[in-house]
Amino acid sequence: MGQKNGAAPPAQGVPIVLTGSATDMSDFKLSPFRAFTGGFPTAIIPRFLLRKYWYPRVPTNGDSTAKFAPYGMRKIEASLIKEFGAQKVAVAHPYDLKTFVGPNTKVIGISSMEPAGTGFVSRTYTSLVGFGGEPVAAAEFRDLITNPILRKWGAKIVLGGAGAWQIHRTKLQKKYGIDCIVMGEGEKTAIEIFRKALKGEELPQVVETEPPNPEEICPIMNPSIFGTVEITRGCGRGCKFCSPMMRRCHSFPLEHILQEVELNAKNGTQMIILASEDIFLYRCNDKFLPNREAITELIKSIAAVPGVEFIQPAHAALAPVVCDPEMIEEIGPVLREKSYWVTNETRHSSVEVGMETGSIRLLKKYMPGKMLPFKPKEWHDVVTKAIEIMNENYIWPLATLIVGLPGETEKDTVATLELLDKLKHNKLFYVPLLFTSEDDCMLREAGHMDLKHLTPLQWELLARCWRHKQQLSRGRQRRRLSHLHGYPRVSKFLNFDIYDLNIIGGYLDKKEKQPQIVTVYGSRWLTKRSPFPNYDLY
Numbered sequence: 001m002g003q004k005n006g007a008a009p010p011a012q013g014v015p016i017v018l019t020g021s022a023t024d025m026s027d028f029k030l031s032p033f034r035a036f037t038g039g040f041p042t043a044i045i046p047r048f049l050l051r052k053y054w055y056p057r058v059p060t061n062g063d064s065t066a067k068f069a070p071y072g073m074r075k076i077e078a079s080l081i082k083e084f085g086a087q088k089v090a091v092a093h094p095y096d097l098k099t100f101v102g103p104n105t106k107v108i109g110i111s112s113m114e115p116a117g118t119g120f121v122s123r124t125y126t127s128l129v130g131f132g133g134e135p136v137a138a139a140e141f142r143d144l145i146t147n148p149i150l151r152k153w154g155a156k157i158v159l160g161g162a163g164a165w166q167i168h169r170t171k172l173q174k175k176y177g178i179d180c181i182v183m184g185e186g187e188k189t190a191i192e193i194f195r196k197a198l199k200g201e202e203l204p205q206v207v208e209t210e211p212p213n214p215e216e217i218c219p220i221m222n223p224s225i226f227g228t229v230e231i232t233r234g235c236g237r238g239c240k241f242c243s244p245m246m247r248r249c250h251s252f253p254l255e256h257i258l259q260e261v262e263l264n265a266k267n268g269t270q271m272i273i274l275a276s277e278d279i280f281l282y283r284c285n286d287k288f289l290p291n292r293e294a295i296t297e298l299i300k301s302i303a304a305v306p307g308v309e310f311i312q313p314a315h316a317a318l319a320p321v322v323c324d325p326e327m328i329e330e331i332g333p334v335l336r337e338k339s340y341w342v343t344n345e346t347r348h349s350s351v352e353v354g355m356e357t358g359s360i361r362l363l364k365k366y367m368p369g370k371m372l373p374f375k376p377k378e379w380h381d382v383v384t385k386a387i388e389i390m391n392e393n394y395i396w397p398l399a400t401l402i403v404g405l406p407g408e409t410e411k412d413t414v415a416t417l418e419l420l421d422k423l424k425h426n427k428l429f430y431v432p433l434l435f436t437s438e439d440d441c442m443l444r445e446a447g448h449m450d451l452k453h454l455t456p457l458q459w460e461l462l463a464r465c466w467r468h469k470q471q472l473s474r475g476r477q478r479r480r481l482s483h484l485h486g487y488p489r490v491s492k493f494l495n496f497d498i499y500d501l502n503i504i505g506g507y508l509d510k511k512e513k514q515p516q517i518v519t520v521y522g523s524r525w526l527t528k529r530s531p532f533p534n535y536d537l538y
């Protein structure tokens with residue numbers, strides 16, 4: 001089924017079927033950051049509406065296979081096609097499984113980002129909203145995995161993808177009837193699992209994969225959602241809460257990258273996401289000094305591919321920005337021209353950066369390489385300088401902050417608040433995340449942070465992040481409301497935008513000496529009425 005020639009799928013089914021949940025198989029209307037909302041709870045908006053308007057299904061080819069699929073699934077598909085032939089593999093949207101699963105189907109591979117809703121984003125935003133049950137992504141995964149068609153013909157069920165560990169950790173494997181969970185990079189080991197399944201052999205319940213050699217990783221053969229292409233894999237900075245740090249760092253050759261970009265652009269993906277743990281790792285030297293020439297060539301070559309309308313780098317480290325501001329001056333205008341984002345009538349590009357903490361103590365303990373080639377004590381200067389350089393070049397980053405790292409003290413939180421203070425006039429969006437110990441990281445034994453255990457200062461930190469976002473997007477809110485009759489009057493009541501549905505509320509119960517969660521309300525409400533007045537809200 002690799003060639004999309006419009007031929008009807010075989011009536012008896014395809015031997016290997018690959019699929020994902022409705023959230024994984026959507027491009028969220030071309031907004032990769034909107035895809036974060038898969039971690040929000042189900043009770044806010046009915047799922048039938050979300051499916052239609054928020055995460056509509058990807059289109060299909062003439063033979064009913066999915067036109068676009070998650071990048072990781074496309075990688076496995078390419079390896080499977082290479083090994084077993086295109087006619088033996090089909091990638092299908094979950095609503096089309098009946099078309100592909102039949103008596104000849106031996107194995108169904110499911111790729112998932114958030115199958116149990118226990119990742120950083122889901123845990124944080126489901127609990128912050130304060131009601132609403134399981135995250136949307138987990139509910140969609142449950143709908144998929146309990147679909148009777150999966151088991152109708154006795155095919156083996158294999159689960160992989162970045163979130164596979166969640167099913168293992170939550171002990172849902174048996175309940176969901178999953179034969180084998182594959183954790184880690186799939187190119188090498190997963191192929192052996194599929195081979196066994198095709199032969200009808202028993203599968204191991206859980207497999208931790210062996211990393212592939214770079215030359216074993218073949219380019220995708222069909223287009224990926226968001227036009228994702230992999231630039232680098234792995235990261236050597238050594239943060240203990242992170243799984244990519246466990247992987248060997250490797251940059252893909254430019255020809256390999258451009259081949260994938262051209263494939264995506266030719267198929268109309270419009271956007272190209274540059275997947276990497278840090279775009280500046282691309283062909284950098286072993287001291288984490290960025291390779292300006294290579295990065296500039298990479299960005300400009302991708303921008304020159306016909307059909308590429310938007311370029312979105314996924315992640316970037318802050319230290320390389322300070323190492324080489326001229327590199328940012330060179331790529332900044334290209335990224336801005338190819339950006340999807342406009343805020344307050346300003347076109348700007350964006351990228352997720354790991355700020356994580358303002359505490360030098362926690363930085364040294366859990367992120368010893370984050371600031372390299374600088375020293376840990378220079379972290380505040382590195383962050384503020386990097387954001388300043390980015391802003392000068394119209395890059396408004398999305399900065400993650402980890403709240404509740406193991407052993408975090410009030411002093412550590414104050415240090416983070418101080419760092420936020422230094423950035424109060426900068427243009428960036430904060431993404432605070434509750435610490436989550438993922439299965440394939442060094443802190444896997446540490447306990448998760450949850451709302452019940454947040455200190456007043458940590459609540460303050462969350463409130464401040466929201467307040468900053470409100471200030472940045474205020475112009476946008478006003479524009480959205482300006483079509484309403486009598487705007488100045490109604491705006492007093494309606495002065496929020498849709499993203500404020502990620503609303504937080506909390507108060508300090510003096511008797512219990514514990515912060516308490518209250519019903520969902522506007523972030524403006526929370527920040528204006530913060531019960532923790534020691535810190536000025538700006």
Ligand code: SF4
Pocket residue numbers: 235236237238239242243244245277278317354370
């Ligand atoms: S810098 Fe980012 S990708 Fe690298 S180890 Fe740290 S958190 Fe992970």
